[in-house]
Amino acid sequence: MEPPVLVLRPLTDYTPNGEKLMLIGKTIDQLQVGDAAEFTKTVSETDIYLFAGVTGDFNPAHINETYAQQTFFKGRIAHGMLLAGLISAILGTQLPGPGTIYIKQELNFKAPVRIGDTVTARAEIVGLLPEKNKVTMKTTCTNQNGILVLDGEAVISPPKAPKK
């Protein structure tokens, strides 16, 4: 028996005529209201500390347990913008995927996320404007107990089909 062939996802696809097609996500004619994608991640202490280092957000609520114990949340919490990054991950890699241009994002921070919480980000298409190549998506993050920790709305421009 032959060993299985490892198929690597190519950077470019080819048409039957051998023309190169750049790897892109879904174009607006491939999208429908109700289409949704999710990404789930357990938020670690390392995530929070790297995020602080990258952004400069060393708010003690995120990186000082002694201080954070005295606050309303009684312990360190993740940066809200780290969770927003999980939404960005869906839009840029899954739905619509590569080639998407991020136009606008509204974020409402609803509840804290702690070290070890498992967060599911979700993006669902709620509006399509084909004549402007714009898509509106409802975006949420929920924790392992089903509590909504973040909601909001994104406006994006999905990738356009390569020119012939």
Add this chain to the structure above:
Amino acid sequence: MEPPVLVLRPLTDYTPNGEKLMLIGKTIDQLQVGDAAEFTKTVSETDIYLFAGVTGDFNPAHINETYAQQTFFKGRIAHGMLLAGLISAILGTQLPGPGTIYIKQELNFKAPVRIGDTVTARAEIVGLLPEKNKVTMKTTCTNQNGILVLDGEAVISPPKAPKK
């Protein structure tokens, strides 16, 4: 001559009577419309790669130069949410500072940021609602050429003075 004394910023302050006061940012009575703060950072390739690792946003526009060269932006660009993190850094560490609760953020992505660009995030108070302990801030990011790369508005709840 005595060597200079290194003064470390304490986790807690003390009243003249020796009562402990938690380190907090500015309360609403210490804030005025027009108050502003800035934070400037040169965005490095490392920042973008760490941000991708933390958030899962491996959109090739951010981490694949060969792909990105073929796109509208002609090269890798930073994650928009990384820039939003610079705004979060101002709110949580400078204005109002520690103890601030992030309620809402609206983000409009206006122009790309490339590796090596120096971004200045700015937050300016545009509205105060003392009876609800809420503050509205205009939030922007501008690059080294003065081009607006991100704008939007934040709504936050500044820290409350410790109870007597």
